[in-house]
Amino acid sequence: MIQNTETIDEFLARHSSDVEEAVRKAAAAEILPRFRRLAAHEVDQKTGPHDLVTDADRKAEQHLTEALGALLPGSVVVGEEAVHANPAVYEAIQGEAPVWIVDPVDGTRQFVHGDPGFCTLVALAQHGVVRASWTYVPARDRLATAIRGRGAFLDGERLYAGPPEPGRDxxxxxxxxxxxxxxxxxxxxxxxxxxxxxxxxxxxxxxxxxxxxxxxxxxxxxxxxxxxxxxxxxxxxxxxxxxxxxxxxxxxxxxxxxxxxxxxxxxxxxxxxxxxxxxx
The missing domain is CATH 3.40.190.80 (D-Maltodextrin-Binding Protein; domain 2)
Incomplete structure (x- = not known):
């Protein structure tokens, strides 16, 4: 746990690996045990047949909300499922406090259908600026991270997008x-x-x-x-x-x-x- 006097940069220097661990633990506890094992009662529709939510979404978000809030006292969490339950939660993005922006299962349709093409997304923002992010692919155990000004990495290897190849669509x-x-x-x-x-x-x-x-x-x-x-x-x-x-x-x-x-x-x-x- 950090002190309230720490800046975001100091927090990230000291605790980015703790965030990684929290993301992995949430997936291991709540997402992977349900992958390809979902019962019918664990899947619901939100706004329509293409907008699904599962027990994995809800429980992983709860896990992350508790873990991330404990890591950074004074921060708030804006998660997809919390906003669905109470749209006013989204207003925290406009505030002054550091905000964890969480999508516990991005690609829920794929998750429901047993497709490994889903991920867990966590970003840390303040004053409208995203300062760091974690993209975890549980079914493949791959983790992409980025800290503003320090580069993007996939499993520890630097990412560079580069320009598209000339002459190709x-x-x-x-x-x-x-x-x-x-x-x-x-x-x-x-x-x-x-x-x-x-x-x-x-x-x-x-x-x-x-x-x-x-x-x-x-x-x-x-x-x-x-x-x-x-x-x-x-x-x-x-x-x-x-x-x-x-x-x-x-x-x-x-x-x-x-x-x-x-x-x-x-x-x-x-x-x-x-x-x-x-x-x-």
């Missing part, structure tokens, strides 16, 4: 149509252009990791929920990538973004995708 992961307005659908149609190979996205956290690794050229997402984006956007930034909204500004975790927005391997790719989305 841009690989872009896009929003599921269930989560877009009619205006956003029209904007996303701009990606169906020569030189672009769009596809539907899976787990947002894993798509960001793919961008940071240089395996995917860009994303184009149309929703703002901070738990889906905070961890991955910092990972992409620290791997040398860029994220832009349609107004040309970086995505803000506090909201108010012009959507859809993109995160890309390099600035030139981000600008091209932004133009295809109908830059404003």
């Amino acid at each position: 841009l690989r872009v992961a896009t929003s599921h149509p269930d989560y877009t307005t009619e205006e956003q659908k029209r904007a996303l149609l701009g990606l169906w252009s020569d030189g672009v190979a769009p596809r539907a996205c899976g787990s947002a956290g894993l798509e960001y990791l793919a961008v940071a690794r240089g395996e995917l050229d860009a994303t184009a997402f149309s929703w703002e929920a901070a738990w889906d984006h905070a961890a991955g956007l910092l990972l992409v930034e620290e791997a040398g990538g860029v994220h832009l909204t349609r107004t040309g500004e970086p995505f803000r975790v506090r909201g108010g973004n012009d959507l859809p927005f993109t995160a890309a391997r390099d600035a030139a790719t981000a600008r091209r995708v932004r133009e295809l989305l109908g830059a404003s």
Whole structure:
């Protein structure tokens, strides 16, 4: 446990490995034992058939809320399931206290169907700036981390996104149509252009990791929920990538973004995708 007088930088220097341990323990205790073993009563719908929640989501978030709050006294936790239960919880992102932004199971549909393409996302932010992030892939035991100004790493190895290979179609992961307005659908149609190979996205956290690794050229997402984006956007930034909204500004975790927005391997790719989305 740290003292309240420590800064975020001091906390991260001393306790980033403790956060990693907390993430791994939550997955080991609450997620992996239920992977491919979910009973019907452990799965519910939230807003529709594509928006699922399981006992693993709820219990892992509770585990992380307790562990992360204990590590950083005075911090608050904004988790996807807590916000679903009480939308007012989301307002903590606008406050002054350090905020843990948590998605216990990002890619719940994949998790429910026994697909290993899901992850646990944790980000630490303050004053609207994401300072550190942890992207853990429990089914593959892989952990990506980023601390602002210190780089992005996957299992301890430095990540560098780099520019796309010349002459190849841009690989872009896009929003599921269930989560877009009619205006956003029209904007996303701009990606169906020569030189672009769009596809539907899976787990947002894993798509960001793919961008940071240089395996995917860009994303184009149309929703703002901070738990889906905070961890991955910092990972992409620290791997040398860029994220832009349609107004040309970086995505803000506090909201108010012009959507859809993109995160890309390099600035030139981000600008091209932004133009295809109908830059404003």
